[in-house]
Amino acid sequence: MAVITYLWHTGSFIPSQTHPGPFDVADSWRMLGDAYSNALPLHLRRFESVAGPLPAGFVLAMRQLFTPGDLFPRISLTAGELRLDIRPAPPARPVTRLTYALAPDPRSQPLVKGPDFPALAHYHTEYQVDGTDDTAIVDSSGAMVETTTGALVAWDGEALVLPTGTALPSITLHQVTRRAAALGIRTETRPLTLELAAECPVWFLNSLHGISPVTELHTPTGIIYPPGNPHTATWQQWWWSCFHKETARD
Template identity: 35%
Template sequence: MAQPAVLEGLLRWTPAGGLTPGADTEVGGRLLVADSWLVRGGRVRGLERHRERFLRACAECDGPPLRRLLEFWQDTAAALPRTGEWFPRVELTADSRELRLLLRRSPPLQPDIRVWAVGRPDPRTEPRRKGPDLDALAAVRRRASEEGATEAVLTTPSGAVLESATASILWWEDDTLCLPSPRLPVLAGVTAGLIQERARRLGIRVTHPERTLAELDGREVWLVNALHGIRPVREWTGHPMSAGAAVHAAEWRSWLDGISEPLPKE
């Protein structure tokens, strides 16, 4: 049986009515929680991990009861398209504690990335929860765009690398996989978590050293997230830094693309 026509755009959720189209004027506004992932041909990578992160974040900010969240998630999974490329976002609004699904087409995927090599002070108020600071992070990306880059790196007051505006940062020091320390104010990235787990299964050493941007000069650096997967930095702008050769990226991208799973049956 063919899937019903996709209700693209903003969908509001209620226990009685499920997901229904919302007025265009309702798109935006401050969010308490948000989570998003890539859907390609009805397959998703790490969907259960996104679910758990969303549920946990909603509980931390006194969101709806768990049974309502589970009902919303079930309706969301059923509404996701089984064809094409999409980048949906689940939301919990700040003003009315309303649950919403923003069903949007995926932007073009990027195999690599140009990054502004000037550390930006972290503007987030809730760095460990995705949602409240999306507008502030969008402003960081706009500033990076003015410098001819796609992304900018957030840093601590002492200059330690945290993450980019939309992605976790990983890098290689010889054959050691490195990430910022989880003690730092960083978002627990789903894709970064999958990569770390595979590295440990393969016996690859994983460490969490504090590094400044300058200390990443010449290294293989990745920006990773649920949309683009692994993007090696191909160029740094705004500062005399060189991008290291992407020695590991191709094999890891192939693995990451291969672990997507079919969406639940409707």
């Protein structure tokens, strides 16, 4: 399936060319089967927090364009133009292998998804080790903040550890912390260092792959193998069970 792009114009979607970016703001999420999505209202809310309210009829018209199958739609705003890219979703990644590079933070707007896509792509090309899936972004102390495409958390015993530093408000991270709170699991915030990753399970989180345990962390001096979390499969099953058909929203 090729990428199909639409431009929102005078109250409806019309076919358009894919915009190369950069974007003022963008958001994306995985869809399964016959238009099943996971936390779509949260993605739309994050987009609207920067772009402003979506036009009347936008979401309903968007939903009618989705075809059955595994999709990875993206909405974006550039120079006042709203676009929808309907893209095929790659297979979900069961585990994640990360590159750890002591490199300058490429982000200029870490709290907004979209503007930094070109810088993150360059960072990925410049530093990512062959055979790994993503590259960590580190702060001035060397602690990991997030990756170029997702959030990171660790588990210290029964405590969920959130990294320090400024990172994109991750929808999947929000879901995980909300479930942890509902289960009475303690949440802590502290630097996600290499030393912590060597001793504690680490998860990669995003709306495309869900919960993907980090099995390898490729550093300049060798490979760290974070231990596994015995509850990972249960959490993964929970996240995938959150997919459902959204009710109509105008």
